[in-house]
Amino acid sequence: MHLPISDKIELNILHQNSHQAEKNKVKFNNYNLLCLNIMSSPGAGKTRLLEITLEDLSIEFQSAVLEGDMTTNLDAARLEKLNIPVVPITTGRACHLDANMVSGGLKLLEKKINPHILDILLVENVGNLVCPAEFEIGEHFKVALLSITEGEDKPLKYPIMFREADLILITKVDLLPHLNFDINELKSNISSTNPKADVIEISSITKSGFDLWKKWISKKIMKFKK
């Protein structure tokens, strides 16, 4: 038996995921396709947001969705009604999408449609404020939703998610008059955790804020396609 050897490798634990995420991004770029990773806790309103967004967005831009769900295809079925390409990704026990799953989803999408005709791919991640934040999928931007019923403190309690987000959508703001909720405190907590994030208040009931959200998407697509 030989003496122990120490091999200093300084390798990211998630480097296999990051490597696949890079490959996904190269593919998105080759397709000239902007990819958004949509994340939130369960029930913050991701699927409803996509339903409303895609109704209008599909007029101007060719869109597709990869729909992550732990056990069902219920959300994918809702979005398929909008007549856009939707690929469900059932993660089983995993509480987030990883780059391999998205790569698999993209292969299925390629069988449905030529991605060259697409402008934007919206990836709805599994509802969870912890894990999706650490697993890149090759997205160009991360969008985190936070509904006001979750409480003002969530950016402080789940800082990685809100630190990583490029855009934070504060959802269900139509409920503000009915709740003892301080939206300024929430915004201050968001600024503390991530001063660089864009923030938009939005309601799927009154549709307030959707114009700003769609402008945000359009701007990103136009800039990406330049």
Add this chain to the structure above:
Amino acid sequence: MHEVDMTKCLILSMEEWAEKKNKEKIIVEKINLKIGEFTCVEPISLINTFNAAVLGSWLDSSEITIETIPFEGKCSKCNRSYFPKKENGYKSPCCNFNLEEIISGRELKIASIDFKEK
């Protein structure tokens, strides 16, 4: 639950590393990790998950060690480094500025691997 997936990634990285070393001829004694405080990883859970996952495998006898890397930020007003606290909204204690720059704490690394040749 994500520690299971972190462990999966860790084992895949170890497999990749071992391929270059001739896996049959080595025994891994320690896998030395550096985990930042500002990550979603709970070190104890990662160790327990790893120990369960490698039972009966070529990594069965290997041990995980974790060096915790402190969460450190830099005040964007006065450039002083500080340890951001949740209770203080991660703001700098010197100038009460929002956390803009993170110096350390996001590490999720295999720092080194201690092994023996059979």
